[in-house]
Amino acid sequence: MLTLVLIQAVADPTGLLALVGWSGAIPSFDAGLWSFAPYLVFLPVLLVALWWVSARAGEWFWTLTAGIVLAVLLAQSATAFVMTWDLAAAGSAASFVAGKAIPAALIVAALTRWLGGPVSRRRLEPGPVWPPAVLFAGLAPLLAGLWWTGAAYAPGIPAARPDRGLLSVVIALALIAGATALSLRWMRSRVPGVLGGWLAALLAGGLVGLVQAVIGFAVDGGLSGDMWPLMVAYIAVADGLAFGACVGWIVGIGAVVTDRVAEGRAARAPQVAVAAVAAFALVATLVLPGGNSASAEAAPPAGMLRASASVITDGNGNQVLLRGVNVNNLVDFYQPRPDVPATTPLSEADFAGMAGYGFNVARLNISWSALEPERGTLDPAYLAQIGDAVGWAKKYGIYTVIDMHQDGWWNGPTEEGTTCRPGTETMWGYDGAPEWATITDGAPRCQFTGRDISPAGNRAFQNFYFDTNGVQTALAETWGKLAATFADEPMVAGFDLLNEPGFGETAPVTTSHQLASFYGQAIDRIRAAGAEQIMFVEPSIFWSGLGFDTGPTPGFTDDRNIVFSPHLYAESITMDRSLGIPAIVSLERQFTLGQRVAADLGAPLWSGEYGYWGEDDDVLARLVRYADAEDAHMLGSAYWVWKQACGDPQNGIQPVGNALMMQNCDGSGELPPKTELLDILSRAYPQAAPGVLTALEADGARLQLSGNTTERSCGLRLWVPGSAKPAVDVTGVTELEITSVPGGWSVTGCADGDYTVSTR
Template identity: 60%
Template sequence: MRGLRRPIVAVVAACVLIVLQAVADPTGLLALVGWPGGGLQAALVWPLAPYAVFIPVLLGVVWWSAVRAGERFWTMFAGVVLAVLLAQAATAFVMVLDAATAAWAAGYVTAKALPAAAIVAAATRWLGGRTSRPTFERGSVWPAAIAFGALAPIAAGSWWTGAAYAPMVPAPRPEGGLLAMIVAVALMIGAAWLSLRWMRTRVPGVLGAWLGVLVGGALFGIAQAIIGVVVDDGLAGDLWPLMAAYVHVADGLSFAAFLGWVPAVVAVVVDRVRRARSVAEAAPDASPRRSWSLAAIAVAVAVVAALIVTPVAVAGGGVSEARAAAQVEASRTIPEGFLRADGERITDGEGHDVLLRGVNVNQLVDFYQPRAEVPATRPLTEDDFAGMAEYGFDVVRLGISWSALEPTRGELDAGYLERIDQAVEWAKGHGIRTVIDLHQDGWSNAATPEGTVCRPGTDPMWGYDGAPEWATITDGAPRCAFTGRDISPAGDRAFQHFWFDTDGIQTALVRTWGELAARYADEPAVAGFDLMNEPGFGETAPVTTSLLLGRYYDRAIRAIREAGAPQIVFIEPSILWSGLGFDSGPSLAFTDDANIVFSPHLYAESITMDHSLGLPTIVGTARQLDLAARVADEYGVPLWSGEYGYWGDEASIAEHIGRYADAEDAHLLGSAYWVWKQSCGDPQNGIGDVGLGLVPEDCATGEDGARNEPLLAALSRAYPQASPGRLTGLRAEGAALAMTGTVDGATCGLDVWIPGEEEPDPQTEGLTKVVVREVDGGWRVTACAEGDYALTTG
């Protein structure tokens, strides 16, 4: 019984922790195994997996770790971390049947695994009985370390991609370049060698070597983080170095947890071979043939198993290059006049870069109405588009609601479609393109029902906007907010059902996208389709926010193309990007479609979690554009900021808008500011004296309020709406502009917006046929270009 005490204590401690976390966590997002409330649909696999898979795997590995590694706190700590990661990987695999995603996604429970490991390891150490702390022969180290490093380029899978990986941070992905891969593999081998030397003297057998490479994976992530501080402007006044370090360590841990058994088997086999050799040398008459045969078989089995179980193909490898080639081919089939993705830029198909700069319009969104006497939206009229054109805007991101578009399943509302048609026509009439955005916030406009008792830590909430009632499946989970509109048990469960297509609700939206796209397939004034605003993460991020989000996007894109619509499709990462300033996003190769644009919302220093919780800045204003551009480059597509702004009062806006504008110009980036008009009755506006927006509403009178002229001056600053060839440089403030570009051959496509009443006197190089003409709100400068060219005003 004495030998069972320690593992029993460890398992009981883990069980108690699971129960306490489930009780204490009102959403289920922060616990190892959450219970957000409501019921479970027993016929579905994914709701049961956290209980039927995660808990048994966790407790099984905790028991094994307590038996083999429980003599010491730190070895037991590593064992519990391994248990949590393996349990999460197994759970995710059962849910989605994708080994690569399941293994990679396991690393993102590191924030849960580390405190859980400390608690269980401490209980095991203090209550598990006497310890003798034995030491063991170290055995072989180099073979296992080399095997660990060698596996990385072969089975890179989803690891070592995303915003955290600056170009000079070494990562063992072949597409990152030979030198970077060699350096990364060398670092992995060195980290594994150090940790194996320490761990193998304390924990014997396969588990000791597995835990050794697990610690080595964490050390490799730390090494990457240190390099990142140097090469990624790490000390820029925000918490990004810590966020990047977390991603690096999470990737290293998950890779080692999933594949660490392979170098562990190598280590054990090499030890046995060496012992057999020693026996043979001590007794020459003994034959080592049997030991050598077993060793060869063991190594072969390990290698074959690794190739079967692990993602040997490099997921996402060479994606940007392949997509660039596909863009060239796709551009030949896109009709004249339609915008398209061309490398890192949006172009018009006639040899001109196009900058889409404008504003969001929410006046067609089907919002929850918190005050019966105050409308949730302001009327949308042609005057709105005339006003946008006077500020030089050339695009609107037009929010529409699934609940209004398809209130009855399978039937698109004809009246609502006509309102969308009218908005597109008004915009077109004023030289403005439209991005049709399927908008949602908090999943739907359902509020907390009366009489609901919210668990401690959550509060009753308003509804917002999004899905129709027939597509909202919550299983009775409470509609109670945790830190804001985007985290509630009901909303998370509804998103989870959508990602797993329960009752075909995702299939229904895919079909709806096909019908909507067919309506505008011949309309070049529709710049593109934004498939979902700030998608929620459900209950199992990043599986939902990477694999399943990508699957939905791919299905919707295929429906749009089958409907004959050639327009750009704008893809967003999940709401986590808006909340943190970065996110994992859909896997790099989620679609083979080339006409797509990466469109995160750049709310750093605005409505991100740090700002709302009073924490230091996670990602700064300038850095967020760098991170977004880095991810767009990995996809091999252009970047466009679908939303930004919302900095609060005028003083805060004044502090931020100049820095944002400078960074936007430096990146040659287009965007849509949030928002043109926001009603006093909009749930996102709250209850105040003013309805926020570029054109605010005086809540006392219902009329337009005073406008923030400094903000509007920054948003309406000069910029080239179309640039021949490639735009290579841009800097602007008000009517003062300095831009450069280059074009092969000659073209007359330069079209520049200049605000203000004073006629500009452009100074040019490489430009001919320069024409300055007055338009409402400012001036348009057009010209022909050949070779390198430049234009300055002011």
């Protein structure tokens, strides 16, 4: 096993596939224990556990395989615990490594049985199985917490979570008990003692995951054509295995105690005790608060947008849809060629142009490296540029979401003379953090398949997540200073705390637990600065690449004015497109998954980025599907991107700058806009609607919507594109006005109770 670990560490420069990866970074005690944990915790725990399972379960191939999986999961969990001192994070980390543990276990078990010589196999009496099984079902969900079942589980999949309701909890507990009893009968006839019960719990967790996957296939659109059912199956089984590995000791100890009590002719005592414990656990599971134990809703000052349950509102009883574009003109990009600018100048005319397409939000991308080139001091000239952009947007009725942008952590390229390990290659820089906040510990700036998988970038993110040299605290403090500048500006809709956070070296510890810690710290600093705008929080870069992820750990903040903001790139830049395989997550399903995670966080959903580009024949068809799904879910988003300079490293120095406003890279200036895309993006929509929307459908200037408001409101405001004055039919709406505006028409009115609006 140790040989396999060493081979993987050398062969895998990213650490994504290896049990213990080595990026080339040099561990340092100055960084903290986390940098040594993979070597000083994972390997010793793995070897001790392997010795135990080999001695007790090594006679049979399948029991040895299960034992090796258990050893790997326990080693990963112990490593994560030492890094975070958080049991839930440790349990979640164990599930993440299941995909590596199973093939490694099969290889090692096969070689062991092949080379290990003859063994003497014997069958044992399994002993009573129901008392420890019921004990496990009763106590384990309370010990496991929310990490065992996350947002990938559709409503209808049984899970022992109080927020899923009584029926779900009862069915889940019955599944756990039944699977554990079945596994105990098989495993304890082959493996004695505590280990036999523990391995039975591991197997039971996997069986429960399989049942959940089958139910998920039935209730979560298993025949929709994407690969999501396979992802659910993997996640459910991995979570189940981690569940059994981390808390299966309950079964092992319970089985041994039950055996000994039974041998003493007091066989009914354990049943009575177990029944009492199970009843207590069921009641406690239903009474204890769930993952979304939100505090009282925040109340920002009048005129500011805010999160209210599952929607964004204006504080006056109106739901607001934010639809617009990303603006990257202020990003401090790496410049591949000195003679080709990496950005285009930003001007008031840009925002006038956005308003002419009906856009009411600009996600303004900014760079930490330009904002704080020297630690502790914000650059006044750059602050002025941000202020100008906010002011221009406000002049044209456009909200701003200020986004701390990064791609690949910072804008440094591969240094000259760097030797990239096999499988990686030299890379450009991109954008993000200043040099003083970039700590790579000697890991090479090389990329594997793309900018977001780089030993140096991963190490820099790892140091950020664990606050090495206070860099995470520094960004939180910077957010406080920046937010204070715009604390009184209601047209700043909010702050997007970190664009597409990288996964570091120890996901999901980094991508859930540590990311949540940063978000909590940044929110505290912003609120302390007096800024009450919305906090936009993103999941890790995994969401952009896979179409799903867990998101920050629920409950990371008591602040309710937050919005969950993944980038909905399914069937666009997700890895299935580059691999030529069926969609992992369909374009339509991504909205449902996003809302599922948002619900766990008690927040609305808003997509900070999406887009479809290139010469593929189906680009427009995919954008139409996105628009239809966005309308069906009554959501907003920001398209990537308004303009893209010819020297932008993301553009790759192409003949044109590939954005909505096209740039000719031969020096002759701007090309005509992408009208075929803009026709879809500028379709009619409600910028604000009294109460809540209940249905929405649009195509160009044609719009149909319905809504409901409990109090009369005159906040109805629609955008309708085109030069021809629209015909408008309404029910429940009075004081209707249709006003010509640049690029189209503004339709306003007052609504009370149920109402409908249609335009043509």
